[in-house]
Amino acid sequence: MDYFEIYHPGLSIDCVIFGFHEKELKVLLLKMQNMDKWAVPGGFVKKDEDVDTAAVRVLKERASVTDVYLKQYHLFGDITRNNSAYVDKLVDKKVITDKSSLWFHQRFVTLGYYALVEFSKVTPAPDHISDSCEWVSLSELPELILDHQQIITKALHALRKQLKFQPIGKNLLPEKFTMTELRVLYETILGEELDRRNFQRKMLGYGILTKLKETRKGGAHKAPFLYCFNEEIYNRSLENGFNTVW
Amino acid sequence: MDYFEIYHPGLSIDCVIFGFHEKELKVLLLKMQNMDKWAVPGGFVKKDEDVDTAAVRVLKERASVTDVYLKQYHLFGDITRNNSAYVDKLVDKKVITDKSSLWFHQRFVTLGYYALVEFSKVTPAPDHISDSCEWVSLSELPELILDHQQIITKALHALRKQLKFQPIGKNLLPEKFTMTELRVLYETILGEELDRRNFQRKMLGYGILTKLKETRKGGAHKAPFLYCFNEEIYNRSLENGFNTVW
DNA sequence: TCAAAAGTGTTTCTTTTACACCCATGC
DNA sequence: GCATGGGTGTAAAAGAAACACTTTTGA
Numbered sequence: 118m119d120y121f122e123i124y125h126p127g128l129s130i131d132c133v134i135f136g137f138h139e140k141e142l143k144v145l146l147l148k149m150q151n152m153d154k155w156a157v158p159g160g161f162v163k164k165d166e167d168v169d170t171a172a173v174r175v176l177k178e179r180a181s182v183t184d185v186y187l188k189q190y191h192l193f194g195d196i197t198r199n200n201s202a203y204v205d206k207l208v209d210k211k212v213i214t215d216k217s218s219l220w221f222h223q224r225f226v227t228l229g230y231y232a233l234v235e236f237s238k239v240t241p242a243p244d245h246i247s248d249s250c251e252w253v254s255l256s257e258l259p260e261l262i263l264d265h266q267q268i269i270t271k272a273l274h275a276l277r278k279q280l281k282f283q284p285i286g287k288n289l290l291p292e293k294f295t296m297t298e299l300r301v302l303y304e305t306i307l308g309e310e311l312d313r314r315n316f317q318r319k320m321l322g323y324g325i326l327t328k329l330k331e332t333r334k335g336g337a338h339k340a341p342f343l344y345c346f347n348e349e350i351y352n353r354s355l356e357n358g359f360n361t362v363w
Numbered sequence: 364m365d366y367f368e369i370y371h372p373g374l375s376i377d378c379v380i381f382g383f384h385e386k387e388l389k390v391l392l393l394k395m396q397n398m399d400k401w402a403v404p405g406g407f408v409k410k411d412e413d414v415d416t417a418a419v420r421v422l423k424e425r426a427s428v429t430d431v432y433l434k435q436y437h438l439f440g441d442i443t444r445n446n447s448a449y450v451d452k453l454v455d456k457k458v459i460t461d462k463s464s465l466w467f468h469q470r471f472v473t474l475g476y477y478a479l480v481e482f483s484k485v486t487p488a489p490d491h492i493s494d495s496c497e498w499v500s501l502s503e504l505p506e507l508i509l510d511h512q513q514i515i516t517k518a519l520h521a522l523r524k525q526l527k528f529q530p531i532g533k534n535l536l537p538e539k540f541t542m543t544e545l546r547v548l549y550e551t552i553l554g555e556e557l558d559r560r561n562f563q564r565k566m567l568g569y570g571i572l573t574k575l576k577e578t579r580k581g582g583a584h585k586a587p588f589l590y591c592f593n594e595e596i597y598n599r600s601l602e603n604g605f606n607t608v609w
Numbered sequence: 610t611c612a613a614a615a616g617t618g619t620t621t622c623t624t625t626t627a628c629a630c631c632c633a634t635g636c
Numbered sequence: 637g638c639a640t641g642g643g644t645g646t647a648a649a650a651g652a653a654a655c656a657c658t659t660t661t662g663a
Contacts, residue, residue, distance in 0.1 A: 126372040128472060164470060168440030192438050192474055194414030224410060226374060228438055281528070282608070297642080314644075315626065338641040339633040361624085362528070362608055543615080560617075561653065584614040585660040607651085 120220035124161040129227040130168065130175050131159040131193075131265070133272035134182060136236035137289045141254045142305045144269060145180055145239065146261075147247040151210040154262045155253070157269065159227065172230045179244050186233040186288040190275035194226040198264045212246055231272040233288040280306050282358040284325050287346050295333050295341040296320070307363060323359065325351045366466035370407040375473040376414065376421050377405040377439075377511070379518035380428060382482035383535045387500045388551045390515060391426055391485065392507075393493040397456040400508045401499070403515065405473065418476045425490050432479040432534040436521035440472040444510045458492055477518040479534040519552075526552050528604040530571050533592050541579050541587040542566070553609065569605065571597045 134145040134157075146155040160175035162168050169189070176182045204221045207213045213221055241250040253259065255273065258266065279285065285306070286299055300316045320326060327347050332340035380391040380403075392401040406421035408414050415435070422428045450467045453459045459467055487496040499505065501519065504512065525531065531552070532545055546562045566572060573593050578586035 125470065125472070128373060162440070162472075165442055167442050168438060168472060171440075189438060192414060192435060194408070194417075194474070196411055196413050224371065226371070226408075226414060228440070295642090312626075312628090313642085314628090317643090319625085334634095336641085337635050338639085339643075341642055358524075360608060362606060541615090558653070558655090559615085560655085563616090565652085580661095582614085583662050584612085585616080587615055 118217070120161070120217055123163055124220075125164055125166075127223050127225055128162050128168075129159055129225045130162060130172050131157045131227050131229055131268055132172060132176050132180075132187070133157050133229065133231040133269050134176070134180060134185075134239075135231060135233050135272075135276065135289065136239060136252055137302050137305065138236040138252065140301050140305060141256070142273075143236070143252040143254050144258075145182070145234075145241060146251060146253050146259070147179065147243060148249045148251070149207075149210075149262065150212045150246055150248050152206070152212070152262075153260065155259045155265075156262045157265050168228060172228075176232060179247075180239070180250060181242050182232065182234055182239055187230050188232075188275070188279070189228060189230050191229045191271055192226055193229060193264060193268060195264075196224070198227070199224045200263060203263060227268070229268050229272060231276055233276075233285070235288060235291055237291065277306060281362050282360075284323065284346075284351055284354045284359075287348075287351060293329060293331070293343040293345050295343060297341060299344070303363065311363075319361075323350075323354060325354055364463070366407070366463055369409060370466075371410055371412075373469050373471055374408050374414075375405055375471045376408060376418050377403045377473050377475055377514050378418060378422050378426075378433075379403050379475065379477045379515050380422070380426060380431075380485075381477060381479050381518075381522065381535065382485060382498055383548050383551065384482040384498065386547050386551060387502070388519075389482070389498040389500050390504075391428070391480075391487060392497060392499050392505070393425065393489060394495045394497070395453075395456075395508065396458045396492055396494050398452070398458070399506065401505045401511075402508045403511050414474060418474075422478060425493075426485070426496060427488050428478065428480055428485055433476055434478075434521070434525070435474060435476050437475045437517055438472055439475060439510060439514060441510075442470070444473070445470045446509060449509060473514070475514050475518060477522060479522075479531070481534060481537055483537065523552060527608050528606075530569065530592075530597055530600045530605075533597055539575060539577070539589040539591050541589060543587060545590070549609065557609075565607075569596075569600060571600055 136143045136145065145158065147158055148155050158175060158179035160171065160179060162171040172187055176185065201222060204218060207221065208215055208218045241252060243250040258269065280303065286302060289302060290298060296317050299320065300311055300313065304311055325347055326344045329343040329345060331343045333343055334340045382389045382391065391404065393404055394401050404421060404425040406417065406425060408417040418433055422431065447468060450464060453467065454461055454464045487498060489496040504515065532548060535548060536544060542563050545566065546557055546559065550557055571593055572590045575589045575591060577589045579589055580586050
């Protein structure tokens with residue numbers, strides 16, 4: 118494969134994939150072949166491809182993830198983020214061929230996207246250049262390559278900022294969910310506890326939720342009602358934002 | 364000049380420079396040599412240069428603007444934004460040499476920055492590839508090259524978003540200013556009127572202002588007090604944001 | 610002396626916060 | 637039957653919005 122033929126030079130994409138499971142916010146990471154370091158799924162932009170389209174493709178190719186909320190949040194373009202020694206190591210470990218090392222030795226700027234996905238819909242599967250693919254709690258991040266730690270941190274900050282004045286939940290939660298599940302998601306992202314009753318009132322006030330007749334049975338204790346998002350109002354709120362802050 | 368030697372391939376930078384004058388928000392535009400189209404000051408990133416540093420340099424080289432607030436807000440990476448016919452025209456008009464046209468015929472993604480500058484501190488001066496350099500009201504934008512209209516529009520949206528939960532004013536206003544001047548700036552960016560008294564109370568509540576003993580004399584009517592920003596609290600608010608919304 | 614902008618305070622309304630009781634369910 | 641989480645409402649506090657009168661100044 119001739120990278121120089123196919124891809125836009127010096128530009129990569131990295132996608133921080135957020136999922137929510139067991140009251141924890143997780144990111145989907147790939148373990149580099151023959152190495153003890155992990156990485157956010159990334160890739161390159163084809164010469165005739167929109168960067169947004171490239172991000173969607175990267176998500177699919179490298180993490181088998183489709184149909185997600187995806188948002189560009191920052192271009193990482195410091196000169197320090199490149200590391201020739203790291204590429205030499207990749208060649209050494211046969212992660213990349215010697216022939217293609219010229220491509221990887223370029224200076225890259227990388228465009229950061231974050232993706233919100235429904236945890237249960239993703240079956241982590243390593244691609245051909247990864248040893249494994251796993252959900253990892255934000256509180257237990259392993260050693261990461263290059264500046265991927267920073268890329269994740271900044272994605273989390275961007276996500277928090279978005280949460281402050283836009284709805285979040287679609288794509289992170291299953292189609293039907295309880296008010297508590299939604300609240301715990303908010304608490305997890307914000308890193309603080311929220312009053313159960315006040316949360317419910319405020320959230321319902323936005324009108325983005327539809328209360329269903331069903332309840333979530335099977336759990337211990339009283340069966341809570343299920344909700345789903347009102348797509349139309351949800352999307353409108355995504356565009357316009359709220360006028361209040363969490 | 365060999366662009367390929369010096370610059371990072373396929374990556375450009377465009378800076379939307381906002382200034383505030385006579386109750387209007389303005390942008391600094393360059394008129395392309397021998398053409399009737401205008402452009403936002405832009406440039407390229409050197410191979411050994413941080414993108415943020417490149418933005419500062421571009422601002423200085425192309426618009427003689429220094430010491431400003433500068434913020435990366437979006438990477439424009441759609442495939443449609445490139446236009447070979449446009450480059451041919453530039454060669455035809457001798458804005459760029461035939462020799463360098465290969466560089467300009469690349470597909471570029473461009474990184475958008477917006478800058479906030481003090482209007483009176485800028486003396487618009489065209490650089491060597493521009494006919495003129497002028498402040499233009501946002502409401503009277505001339506015909507712009509490529510997707511520069513979109514680049515400006517998105518910069519304004521990003522600025523409005525920032526205004527909602529961060530202080531704005533430093534760099535856009537002179538060191539000393541009246542409360543009315545600050546309010547009119549806010550009104551201009553937001554595109555709506557704000558109550559004079561409520562604005563003052565809320566703004567003072569943030570603690571980012573220092574009331575001076577001086578007043579602005581010379582104008583008709585009662586002389587208003589002057590204020591300046593409390594740098595320390597201002598910068599802290601820039602970092603942390605407010606918890607309220609305008 | 611008057612028009613126009615500036616300074617200042619109060620009342621009302623809305624939003625946010627804090628908090629308590631009853632209900633349903635599985636163990 | 638009891639521990640646990642779920643449903644619901646209200647009172648107090650804080651914040652936002654609406655609003656009016658007096659002061660200063662140049663013309």
